[in-house]
Amino acid sequence: MSTGTGAGTGAGAAAGGGAPRSSTARVALGWALVGVPLAYGVVETVLRASKLFTG
Amino acid sequence: MVPLLDRRRSIAPPGFNRWLVPPAALAVHLCIGQVYATSVYKNALVQHFEVGNTEIGVVFSIAIVMLGLSAAVAGTWVDRNGPRRAMATSALFWVTGFLVGALGIATSQLWLLYLGYGVIGGIGLGIGYISPVSTLIKWFPDRPGLATGMAIMGFGGGALVASPLSTRLLGLYDPDYDSSVAGSVPAGDAVAMLFVTFAVAHALFMAFGAATVRVPAEGWRPDGFDPASVRSKALVTTASVSARNAIRTPQFWLLWVVLFCNVTAGIGVLEQASPMIQDFFRGADGTSSVAVAAAGGFVGLLSMANMAGRFVWSSTSDVIGRKPIYLVYLGVGLVAYALLALFGQTSTALFVLLAAVILSFYGGGFATVPAYLRDLFGTFQVGAIHGRLLTAWSTAGVVGPLIVNGFLDAQGTPGRLTAEAYRPALLTMVALLAVGLVANLLVRPVAARFHEPAPAAERERGERTGGRAS
Numbered sequence: 174m175s176t177g178t179g180a181g182t183g184a185g186a187a188a189g190g191g192a193p194r195s196s197t198a199r200v201a202l203g204w205a206l207v208g209v210p211l212a213y214g215v216v217e218t219v220l221r222a223s224k225l226f227t228g
Numbered sequence: 229m230v231p232l233l234d235r236r237r238s239i240a241p242p243g244f245n246r247w248l249v250p251p252a253a254l255a256v257h258l259c260i261g262q263v264y265a266t267s268v269y270k271n272a273l274v275q276h277f278e279v280g281n282t283e284i285g286v287v288f289s290i291a292i293v294m295l296g297l298s299a300a301v302a303g304t305w306v307d308r309n310g311p312r313r314a315m316a317t318s319a320l321f322w323v324t325g326f327l328v329g330a331l332g333i334a335t336s337q338l339w340l341l342y343l344g345y346g347v348i349g350g351i352g353l354g355i356g357y358i359s360p361v362s363t364l365i366k367w368f369p370d371r372p373g374l375a376t377g378m379a380i381m382g383f384g385g386g387a388l389v390a391s392p393l394s395t396r397l398l399g400l401y402d403p404d405y406d407s408s409v410a411g412s413v414p415a416g417d418a419v420a421m422l423f424v425t426f427a428v429a430h431a432l433f434m435a436f437g438a439a440t441v442r443v444p445a446e447g448w449r450p451d452g453f454d455p456a457s458v459r460s461k462a463l464v465t466t467a468s469v470s471a472r473n474a475i476r477t478p479q480f481w482l483l484w485v486v487l488f489c490n491v492t493a494g495i496g497v498l499e500q501a502s503p504m505i506q507d508f509f510r511g512a513d514g515t516s517s518v519a520v521a522a523a524g525g526f527v528g529l530l531s532m533a534n535m536a537g538r539f540v541w542s543s544t545s546d547v548i549g550r551k552p553i554y555l556v557y558l559g560v561g562l563v564a565y566a567l568l569a570l571f572g573q574t575s576t577a578l579f580v581l582l583a584a585v586i587l588s589f590y591g592g593g594f595a596t597v598p599a600y601l602r603d604l605f606g607t608f609q610v611g612a613i614h615g616r617l618l619t620a621w622s623t624a625g626v627v628g629p630l631i632v633n634g635f636l637d638a639q640g641t642p643g644r645l646t647a648e649a650y651r652p653a654l655l656t657m658v659a660l661l662a663v664g665l666v667a668n669l670l671v672r673p674v675a676a677r678f679h680e681p682a683p684a685a686e687r688e689r690g691e692r693t694g695g696r697a698s
Contacts, residue, residue, distance in 0.1 A: 196245075197245075199245070199248060200245050200247050200248050200251075203248050203251035203252070203440060204247075204251050206251060206255065206433075206436060207251045207254040207255055207258060207382070208251075210258060210389045211254075211258065211382070211385045211388070211389060213389060213392070213393075214385055214387075214388030214389035214390075214391075214392065214393075215385075215388060215532070217388070217391075217392035218388045218391075218392075218528040218529075218531055218532055219528075219532070221392075221524060221525050221527075221528035222525045222526075222528035222529040222532065223525060224521045224522050224524060224525035225522045225523075225525030225526050225528075225529060225580065226522075226525070
């Protein structure tokens with residue numbers, strides 16, 4: 174499995190050859206944007222689910 | 229037409245990081261997954277419109293039916309125009325649906341809620357659901373199950389986010405509403421405000437998805453990826469099958485049956501989760517040993533299992549293959565369902581464990597099916613084929629509750645049912661899963677007569693990428 178930048182090979186990759194536009198920071202920001210609300214939902218649901226064993 | 233949304237404008241530049249595509253897809257799926265959190269304000273709408281549960285429940289049913297229909301009808305359009313235009317269109321419909329729905333609530337016109345959230349929002353649901361799928365498969369040819377699992381996990385996660393968020397916002401918009409007090413119901417105006425809030429927030433979130441998503445350039449493949457490694461697997465084709473031809477193959481309809489059976493079985497538990505666990509542990513005196521709060525916790529646990537199953541099982545399918553993983557969903561699911569029906573009442577832990585396993589398979593079935601389609605029909609029009617297959621979901625969304633409610637209505641009064649009352653409905657689900665298992669066993673590679681001639685498929689791809697086909 175490729176886990177790097179995913180720059181890859183082929184027509185698109187060969188066409189430019191410049192520095193990657195999408196930095197690691199952009200990827201981290203993108204994941205944070207969706208990860209934070211998702212984490213909020215998971216935490217709230219875990220708290221609710223815990224009532225199954227405590228309530 | 230907005231040129232910025234053109235497929236050609238969304239082709240990734242060299243060096244683009246493919247790991248930006250899953251959050252773009254998640255942004256859309258997290259928003260549209262809100263559809264599974266409608267129960268939060270269901271009672272408020274019942275009271276506001278002074279109608280029964282059924283009339284309000286219809287809003288959700290319309291949305292799910294429209295999801296399947298719009299995915300089926302718009303699938304080819306989504307494949308041709310690319311994910312950016314599809315996500316923007318989905319956002320437009322989804323947000324408009326909220327606003328029209330809010331207008332319906334504010335003016336007490338139920339038909340506007342049907343039209344807004346149900347019809348218009350449902351179209352946004354269908355287009356949004358399929359919009360990133362084929363793109364993710366193309367970005368992750370080495371791990372298509374993982375890629376679609378991540379996105380479709382977002383649809384399950386959307387309810388997890390929207391449910392507590394809605395409760396908090398409703399408390400903010402209606403100070404008299406206290407979710408911790410049994411019987412407290414928010415005012416209709418607060419729900420209208422909630423819809424407007426979701427419209428604004430989802431517009432921003434989905435715009436992020438549309439702006440971020442990219443399609444890979446023709447001929448792109450990940451570093452170190454050898455296409456021959458995929459081709460050597462059983463049931464994985466290198467050919468291209470069009471959406472029009474796909475629906476003429478037995479494989480498409482076998483998968484339709486597989487998805488229908490798997491979803492119907494999952495809905496069998498989801499539909500009744502809260503009352504079901506209370507009924508299973510009802511004593512001779514008529515009281516249940518499972519409190520209402522604990523039953524709510526059970527629903528939360530099932531949501532987690534549903535979401536986790538989408539990611540975990542779909543990723544696992546990349547390792548063990550699509551057909552074997554569906555044998556697990558349907559075969560092990562069948563055994564779990566039978567155990568639940570026959571012995572579920574003996575232990576709360578056993579009941580919860582079996583229900584969680586069933587729901588994880590339900591989620592896994594949704595998330596793995598795009599990769600299964602890719603294996604059988606190729607990437608050529610996999611989005612359009614996926615869209616057509618989702619009619620199985622719509623059908624299950626209608627049939628599943630009908631089976632469960634039909635059997636339960638015949639067994640007695642809600643609130644007084646016991647485990648035995650559920651047995652006929654659950655054993656019907658066992659039979660349905662057996663049908664799905666046989667359908668999956670019958671899946672074979674698609675016959676060569678359905679394959680596209682190679683030059684035609686290449687020409688189509690060339691047109692979509694501005695003549696850059698190699």
